[in-house]
Amino acid sequence: MALLCFLLDLRNIPPPLLHRLKQLKIGYRPGEKFNLRDFHHAVNNIPLYGFLPDQHVGSPSSGDVSLANLFSNRAIYSWATDDISKKVIAICMSAQNPEALRRSLMDAAEQCVAVDFIMLEPEAAFMYGDIPANANSFVNRICDLENCVVRRYNPEPQVLRGLVKRWLEDLKDDKEEILQAVFLFRYPIIDSVKHICCNLYASANHITDGFPSCQACKCHGCPIDHVTTNKVKWMCPITSRQLASSDVTDTAVRIGEQTVLFLPTSEGGSNLQRVSTSISFDVIERTQLASMNEGVIMGRSFVVIPSSNDVEVALTDECSDQNTQIFYGLCETLFKLDQGLVCSSSCNIETMKIGTLQCYYLLIPSEKGPMLLRRLAGSEEILPLPDMNRDCKSKVTMKIRNSVETSLSKIALKDYNPVQHERGFHSKLNRLVKDSLQFGYLLGGYSYCYMMLSSDSRFQ
Numbered sequence: 001m002a003l004l005c006f007l008l009d010l011r012n013i014p015p016p017l018l019h020r021l022k023q024l025k026i027g028y029r030p031g032e033k034f035n036l037r038d039f040h041h042a043v044n045n046i047p048l049y050g051f052l053p054d055q056h057v058g059s060p061s062s063g064d065v066s067l068a069n070l071f072s073n074r075a076i077y078s079w080a081t082d083d084i085s086k087k088v089i090a091i092c093m094s095a096q097n098p099e100a101l102r103r104s105l106m107d108a109a110e111q112c113v114a115v116d117f118i119m120l121e122p123e124a125a126f127m128y129g130d131i132p133a134n135a136n137s138f139v140n141r142i143c144d145l146e147n148c149v150v151r152r153y154n155p156e157p158q159v160l161r162g163l164v165k166r167w168l169e170d171l172k173d174d175k176e177e178i179l180q181a182v183f184l185f186r187y188p189i190i191d192s193v194k195h196i197c198c199n200l201y202a203s204a205n206h207i208t209d210g211f212p213s214c215q216a217c218k219c220h221g222c223p224i225d226h227v228t229t230n231k232v233k234w235m236c237p238i239t240s241r242q243l244a245s246s247d248v249t250d251t252a253v254r255i256g257e258q259t260v261l262f263l264p265t266s267e268g269g270s271n272l273q274r275v276s277t278s279i280s281f282d283v284i285e286r287t288q289l290a291s292m293n294e295g296v297i298m299g300r301s302f303v304v305i306p307s308s309n310d311v312e313v314a315l316t317d318e319c320s321d322q323n324t325q326i327f328y329g330l331c332e333t334l335f336k337l338d339q340g341l342v343c344s345s346s347c348n349i350e351t352m353k354i355g356t357l358q359c360y361y362l363l364i365p366s367e368k369g370p371m372l373l374r375r376l377a378g379s380e381e382i383l384p385l386p387d388m389n390r391d392c393k394s395k396v397t398m399k400i401r402n403s404v405e406t407s408l409s410k411i412a413l414k415d416y417n418p419v420q421h422e423r424g425f426h427s428k429l430n431r432l433v434k435d436s437l438q439f440g441y442l443l444g445g446y447s448y449c450y451m452m453l454s455s456d457s458r459f460q
Contacts, residue, residue: 003084004170009067009092010047017120017155021091022046024164036259067095071104071115087114087170093121098141109147117148118163120155165384187410190403201386203295204377208256209348209355212271216252216260217243223260224248272353281343281361289338289364296377297362299350304363304371334365342376350375 010018022043067090088108095101095117108115142148153159179200188194215224215234222237234243251263306327334340341363347354349361360376 003086004167005086005088007070007088007090008046009090009095012093013091013120018046020155020157020160023157024160036255037261067092068097068100068104071101071108082112085114086112087116089116089118089167091118091120093119095119095138098138101138102141102145105142105145105148109145113147115148117150119150119152121152161379162384165382169384185407185411187407188403189407190400199386202383203385204298204381205383206298206350207357207378207381209351209353209357209359210272211253211255211356213250214252214254214260216249216262218247218249219243221260221262223252223254272351272355275347275352275354279345279347279349281345281363283341283343283363285342286337286339287342287362289340292340292362296382298375298377298381300375302349302373304373328368331365331369331371332367334363335367340364348375349373 008018008021013021024043071088105115139150142150153163181198181200183196183198185194185196189196216222217224217234217236217238219236219241220238224234224237234245234248235241236243236247249262251265252260253263254260306324343361343363344358345361346356346358348359358378360378362374362376364372364374366372
């Protein structure tokens, strides 16, 4: 986990760009001192009148506070304890007086504070490589500081959303160590090497399907676990004090586990509902399957076959035949085009609950058989790709390429058939049952075991 401090240089960020930056308000799993409402209130009240058009070429005006002075302010570095990593995100379009700023950044290094400079530059600078002279001078003066990184970005909305994803990764308090993996081969890849060492990163992250309504105590703003109309059972979650009806609000929504927002009415929240009838999917676009990034595919696959029953009314034999013909006509046409259909739905088929947030799906055709429905990650669920800068040292030589091809030729090439790849569930269960027979016959236990096997689909 890391704590981030955002520092915006309002003097050289034009109001239109600053307005775009103010849309980066994000919600994440907050710590005990984080207030989501206060954060949004602060961002909403960032002033738009501090822009100085000539600031990026001139010197700071008299009485103006320089970046160097801001980084010298110990108040920036005093937050939290020393066992938590801290990072300052400085967003600006230029920087003056790099020598004084360098000294302040060295002070930040002594406080174990990392600093990321986000230099927002117009699109033309990226197209023609026109880097301002003051930006070059600034980079050259701090490039040797280990705690500082300067990143240049074109301030397009898509780029800014990507930055938010990277900041969220820093903020995650459940971030674990890098998951390492080793892929073992039966035959040497080159010389006597039979393995490849890798790091594993998740490509997407599941989020909630909505923001459920809840009852909360007004004294601490904490949710009451069990919603009830029985006033006798209203207890404060913090003090266990019995609450009166005036001490409880029914117009609150739960944001995650720790955050509760009070609303003027109860219309803002909604509780998730179990799917009781058919699920509706809205077809919104086609997509080329060859260019589909499989990293955005999430969760289980669902096999899709034509139904004999319509969503609303029972079909006659003629309509049923037509529905089947349309289904296979669609399947064959999409397969011929190598395309799939992107659909949206308020139902999450992973949890089989209907929420207030949209879920996206991909309908994948086959040549003559059924189709496949896969869930797709939304923009909030996609995680940033890990930095992977391939330098000249990682260039694949002809020797390695030839050796890899030879090694791969020794691995059997087959169409994957799940029947031929048993996980060992039944054989392991049979061994456990066989071992348990050493304790004699327990008829009640066996009856219960067989009942489980016949009723639990996981055992089938």
